[in-house]
Amino acid sequence: MARNTQVLADTTAPPVTSILARFAATHPSRGWSDAVEHEAVRTFYNWLGCAIGAARHEAADAAVAAVQMLRPAPQATLMGRSERVDIGSAALVNGITSHTFDFDDTHLKTIIHPAGPVASAVLALAEFEESSGREVIDALVLGIDVACRIGNTMYPDHYDRGWHITGSTGMLGAAAGCARLMRLDEKQTTMALGIAASQPVGLREQFGTMTKPLHPGAAARAGLMAALLASRGFTSSPRALEAPRGLVQVVSDKRAWHEVTDELGQRFEISFNSYKPFACGIVIHPSIDACVQLREQGVLPEQVERIELRVHSLVLELTGKKEPRDGLQGKFSVYHGCAAGLIYGRAGEAEFSDAVVNDPLVVETRNKVVATVDDAIDEQSVRVAAVLKDGRRIEVRVEHAIGSLQNPLSDRQLEEKFGQLVEPVLGAGKARDITGMCWSLATVPDVRALTALCQA
Amino acid sequence: MARNTQVLADTTAPPVTSILARFAATHPSRGWSDAVEHEAVRTFYNWLGCAIGAARHEAADAAVAAVQMLRPAPQATLMGRSERVDIGSAALVNGITSHTFDFDDTHLKTIIHPAGPVASAVLALAEFEESSGREVIDALVLGIDVACRIGNTMYPDHYDRGWHITGSTGMLGAAAGCARLMRLDEKQTTMALGIAASQPVGLREQFGTMTKPLHPGAAARAGLMAALLASRGFTSSPRALEAPRGLVQVVSDKRAWHEVTDELGQRFEISFNSYKPFACGIVIHPSIDACVQLREQGVLPEQVERIELRVHSLVLELTGKKEPRDGLQGKFSVYHGCAAGLIYGRAGEAEFSDAVVNDPLVVETRNKVVATVDDAIDEQSVRVAAVLKDGRRIEVRVEHAIGSLQNPLSDRQLEEKFGQLVEPVLGAGKARDITGMCWSLATVPDVRALTALCQA
Structure with a gap:
């Protein structure tokens, strides 16, 4: 040596x-x-x-x-x-x-x-x-x-x-x-x-x-x-x-x-x-944001045949867990994040509970997600396509996910996030007083x- | 990048x-x-x-x-x-x-x-x-x-x-x-x-x-x-x-x-x-051991014109401080270690006090030490030569310094070391009881x- x-x-x-x-x-x-x-x-x-x-x-x-x-x-x-x-x-x-x-x-x-x-x-x-x-x-x-x-x-x-x-x-x-x-x-x-x-x-x-x-x-x-x-x-x-x-x-x-x-x-x-608007590693945020947008466009989980992601390599390196077994592992699964975004329209801490990670609809939806590394895509971006059972293909392109520097949470959105986190622990009154x-x-x-x- | x-x-x-x-x-x-x-x-x-x-x-x-x-x-x-x-x-x-x-x-x-x-x-x-x-x-x-x-x-x-x-x-x-x-x-x-x-x-x-x-x-x-x-x-x-x-x-x-x-x-x-028999980094021990041996052969500091060391490269990399200013720095100076060995015949904690490191005779003796890296010499060994003012040259060769695996401290020597460390703090009685x-x-x-x- x-x-x-x-x-x-x-x-x-x-x-x-x-x-x-x-x-x-x-x-x-x-x-x-x-x-x-x-x-x-x-x-x-x-x-x-x-x-x-x-x-x-x-x-x-x-x-x-x-x-x-x-x-x-x-x-x-x-x-x-x-x-x-x-x-x-x-x-x-x-x-x-x-x-x-x-x-x-x-x-x-x-x-x-x-x-x-x-x-x-x-x-x-x-x-x-x-x-x-x-x-x-x-x-x-x-x-x-x-x-x-x-x-x-x-x-x-x-x-x-x-x-x-x-x-x-x-x-x-x-x-x-x-x-x-x-x-x-x-x-x-x-x-x-x-x-x-x-x-x-x-x-x-x-x-x-x-x-x-x-x-x-x-x-x-x-x-x-x-x-x-x-x-x-x-x-x-x-x-x-x-x-x-x-x-x-x-x-x-x-x-x-x-x-x-x-x-x-x-x-x-x-x-x-x-x-962060989502309670997980930042590299998944564009993918979740895109799936929330799919939901807002009316896509329902049961309509989906396949969700195709084109992502930066770091997304799979950091969050490539295909079969998370509990909430913590769910945070390192872009597949779970996408399922949560599509089903619930959000991915707060509640969507990373053990129960949600093991929910049958979530598991089924997660298994429909296919991720591919694309070197042309940077860490803040994603291309997502929902391929529906009726043959339709709905595409969403995110350049800067919600919560990024270019698209930051407002003070009001921060307060909403704070309330969701703090109210269950200390109650709404204290959450308000602390905020002030x-x-x-x-x-x-x-x-x-x-x-x-x-x-x- | x-x-x-x-x-x-x-x-x-x-x-x-x-x-x-x-x-x-x-x-x-x-x-x-x-x-x-x-x-x-x-x-x-x-x-x-x-x-x-x-x-x-x-x-x-x-x-x-x-x-x-x-x-x-x-x-x-x-x-x-x-x-x-x-x-x-x-x-x-x-x-x-x-x-x-x-x-x-x-x-x-x-x-x-x-x-x-x-x-x-x-x-x-x-x-x-x-x-x-x-x-x-x-x-x-x-x-x-x-x-x-x-x-x-x-x-x-x-x-x-x-x-x-x-x-x-x-x-x-x-x-x-x-x-x-x-x-x-x-x-x-x-x-x-x-x-x-x-x-x-x-x-x-x-x-x-x-x-x-x-x-x-x-x-x-x-x-x-x-x-x-x-x-x-x-x-x-x-x-x-x-x-x-x-x-x-x-x-x-x-x-x-x-x-x-x-x-x-x-x-x-x-x-x-x-x-360790000496209160400093182990790579200096062969050099100190050799200088203690020079002293045992009757070499006095004031007779010395120059002390030549041939050492492994790690000795100078780790302990090459030429002008240590206090006791702690003295532990990272092969020059100081050699001076202590030649003057006192030992290098316990007392020989790494601020006072000893700044003692004029120690400083003078330290400045007489010249160290050279020799790739043929391993970390456990040293070649030391004292060049005296009268022209004589006295050489010592250490293969395994005292305290090494090949030349370990005996239980009795460990007890002496323990006593020197503990008696000033807790007294001789407690040192004996703890030893037992x-x-x-x-x-x-x-x-x-x-x-x-x-x-x-």
């Missing part, structure tokens, strides 16, 4: 660890446009709905049961649950629930789900520190910028290797956000990023299991602890990201360092965040007013 | 995750030779001495201060300290202290320091579960076998990429050991290994900072939590290690699967464990008798 299989190390990398640390520590509060500010609030609100919505999922129950073996101090709120746990465990569990339904936000340039690791860590710490809503938004914007810029530096190579990029960049965003919230200086923030850099989380092999949502949770906890450690004098390499044996070069051969520095402090990656407080998050003096509402 | 830079995925890998899980869950207690059993006790004893010895290091203080922000429940002992913390935090902190002095055990085939992650997790959990010494030894042997066999599968490629292999395999050993201790069945143990597989820890860039010893600590905590999560029904991929997007294929191109299965249950990797209990660990009915002795 050769002793050097790594692509030649890059010894000329700019000092991106300290550049990002300086940025996170010193960029002015609210130092961005109204559009960025509003997107940050939308990101937070969507994250919160997802975290509360999955509060009673068996993954949450299992995680909380494990955490409770450690008899955690009641420092912070578990969104949508009644238990209170230490801030590290809150970051972990809220990170898990926020991603359990695969319904959270997506930074489309990298397929990172940035709020899971960053907001879960920041809000747990903010509750402990009695921070204001303003401070939370600042930490969220800056933390997400750090995670996504490192993601840009490595994507797609890093993801193609098999890393679940949400957890393998998220600990950096969580560390940066928490460092900001604690007002760590540039040097301490550099240490926090360095400590976090040694703890990337997440393998794509875990998709379809509870360990997938563990990734943002564990990244949130690792990033939060990195900031706490740095605040107490723990040291790390100030070049932990860019050195030849640092994170980026160890887990990727791409290393596009300019992604860290280009328009830093002017362009904010949170601007490229999007919110989220839209005015920037003026909330103490986030404990918000977290108190989120407790079951 | 091409979408597939990974070496072609291996889709024919054997099911090593479940093979290792079955082994850890079902191999008989004490199902190995007396020699393996004794090596396990030596491994545990050496680990404990290192963990206690570094209890007052500033890295430990910083880590404990951070952990205490979470107000941990007093479930488990921090070796050599007075605080009690939850079992996850105990695994973390004891893992940090056990590696802080770089004085712990080494599995020479992979440069893994296996006890750090495995024993730190197992003992914390054992104290909580009121386990017997017998159960601790079983968990240690099996956990270390899991970590080191996965290490064998990937080494050296994985290490060459920049991973600190101790933390990037250690979470698997910790998970296996803790699963064993909790008597998880084969299926639950598979889940525990899968959960742990998503959390490799450690970059070689961190060498010389506190984050290096964080690696075994964070791996210990991750593995312990993986077992707790699995015990409560949390799921992961049963092929998390071997799948194309599983850990081994994501972080290495070597993938020597036979290393998992060859003589499994007959050959135990703990047999290949070794213990460690040598008869297999018959200790409840390990809380031991952990009580280890508390300051």
